[in-house]
Amino acid sequence: MNPAELRASVSLASLFALRTLGLFLILPVFAVHARHLPGGEDTLLVGLALGIYGMTQAMLQIPFGAASDRIGRKPVIVIGLVVFALGSFLAAAADDILTVIVGRALQGAGAISAAASAFIADSTRDSQRTKAMAMVGAAIGLTFALSLVLAPVLYRLIGVEGMFVLTGVLALLGIAVVLLIVPVPHRVDAAAPLGSSRWHVVSDPDLMRLDLGIFVLHAVQMAMFTIVPQWLVTDGGLPLQEHWKVYLPVVVLSFAIMLPPLGAAERHGRLRALFVVAIALLAAVVMLLMTHPRGLVALAGLLLLFFVAFNVLEASLPSLVSRLAPDGGKGLALGVYNTAQALGLFAGGLIGGAVQKAFGTSAVFGVCAALLLIWLAIAPGLQRWPRARA
Numbered sequence: 464m465n466p467a468e469l470r471a472s473v474s475l476a477s478l479f480a481l482r483t484l485g486l487f488l489i490l491p492v493f494a495v496h497a498r499h500l501p502g503g504e505d506t507l508l509v510g511l512a513l514g515i516y517g518m519t520q521a522m523l524q525i526p527f528g529a530a531s532d533r534i535g536r537k538p539v540i541v542i543g544l545v546v547f548a549l550g551s552f553l554a555a556a557a558d559d560i561l562t563v564i565v566g567r568a569l570q571g572a573g574a575i576s577a578a579a580s581a582f583i584a585d586s587t588r589d590s591q592r593t594k595a596m597a598m599v600g601a602a603i604g605l606t607f608a609l610s611l612v613l614a615p616v617l618y619r620l621i622g623v624e625g626m627f628v629l630t631g632v633l634a635l636l637g638i639a640v641v642l643l644i645v646p647v648p649h650r651v652d653a654a655a656p657l658g659s660s661r662w663h664v665v666s667d668p669d670l671m672r673l674d675l676g677i678f679v680l681h682a683v684q685m686a687m688f689t690i691v692p693q694w695l696v697t698d699g700g701l702p703l704q705e706h707w708k709v710y711l712p713v714v715v716l717s718f719a720i721m722l723p724p725l726g727a728a729e730r731h732g733r734l735r736a737l738f739v740v741a742i743a744l745l746a747a748v749v750m751l752l753m754t755h756p757r758g759l760v761a762l763a764g765l766l767l768l769f770f771v772a773f774n775v776l777e778a779s780l781p782s783l784v785s786r787l788a789p790d791g792g793k794g795l796a797l798g799v800y801n802t803a804q805a806l807g808l809f810a811g812g813l814i815g816g817a818v819q820k821a822f823g824t825s826a827v828f829g830v831c832a833a834l835l836l837i838w839l840a841i842a843p844g845l846q847r848w849p850r851a852r853a
């Protein structure tokens with residue numbers, strides 16, 4: 464990468480990180496905290512509060528991306544971050560679960576992922592774009608991991624209300640990053656013409672497989688964390704404020720374990736095998752969680768295996784989309800991909816809340832296992848896997 468590409472890629476990846484940290488920060492603690500709010504005893508409403516931002520994000524991802532083609536990337540991203548900050552401050556002021564749901568919905572309405580991804584495409588040459596997209600995927604994975612570590616500590620220090628305020632402040636910092644640090648690209652690729660070429664991007668079988676993958680990955684992630692924090696309290700004997708004692712070693716070890724095989728798979732053209740193994744490992748972990756394992760050691764071990772596989776897939780999927788999408792349709796392909804991701808987050812919240820309420824926790828993991836097995840059956844059909852590096 465040249466200096467301008469590196470600056471754009473790092474600053475936009477940090478923007479993704481700031482925003483996703485705000486979205487994920489309450490994930491490990493909200494299911495426990497909600498029990499102290501009016502209406503928070505209803506697991507369906509708790510799941511809706513966790514996942515609703517995914518629905519509003521899914522509804523607005525493509526419109527925001529299209530608006531960025533017309534009025535520019537930076538104005539659209541700034542507008543989205545302002546909306547996200549307003550939602551964060553509303554959720555911070557909430558005194559019941561329904562107001563939290565409205566605030567989370569407003570957070571999701573600041574749907575900037577497609578516009579920011581298109582900005583990266585504008586700012587990088589074709590030969591460097593995959594690196595930039597992989598940086599974004601890694602930033603999101605690292606941010607999610609960081610949120611698991613920070614959340615219990617912040618919950619003890621400032622509570623969920625303070626955490627929502629913090630997410631609003633992070634969004635405002637993101638505006639400063641966009642206006643002051645992200646460089647204006649020297650060129651902007653022409654948008655793909657409307658018509659059959661765009662439909663081809665949307666209906667491409669390989670891209671559809673990747674869109675299904677990110678939907679399933681984030682649905683399972685969200686559904687799990689309507690249950691796991693409470694299990695760590697009740698079955699692991701670990702107070703919420705001490706959950707970092709599990710998350711920190713799990714997160715650090717998972718990244719240490721996943722990076723060498725991921726790098727080797729990229730170098731030697733074996734990403735397909737690693738990809739399939741990661742999905743299979745996720746499915747195996749979720750099926751073991753169906754048995755409701757007891758004890759802190761068992762839960763921590765399963766979380767470690769889950770995050771090893773999750774991090775491999777979280778880093779690989781957006782990179783694959785950026786490689787397989789045609790040059791004129793990368794923005795559209797990434798918009799559809801981000802929409803599928805947001806829908807997965809929403810669906811996972813509903814699965815975690817509604818299925819748990821109706822059928823119990825084992826049924827939640829049963830649904831997650833079924834989704835992962837469907838993905839496992841479909842994923843190997845991807846035709847265009849990256850080859851070994853020369």
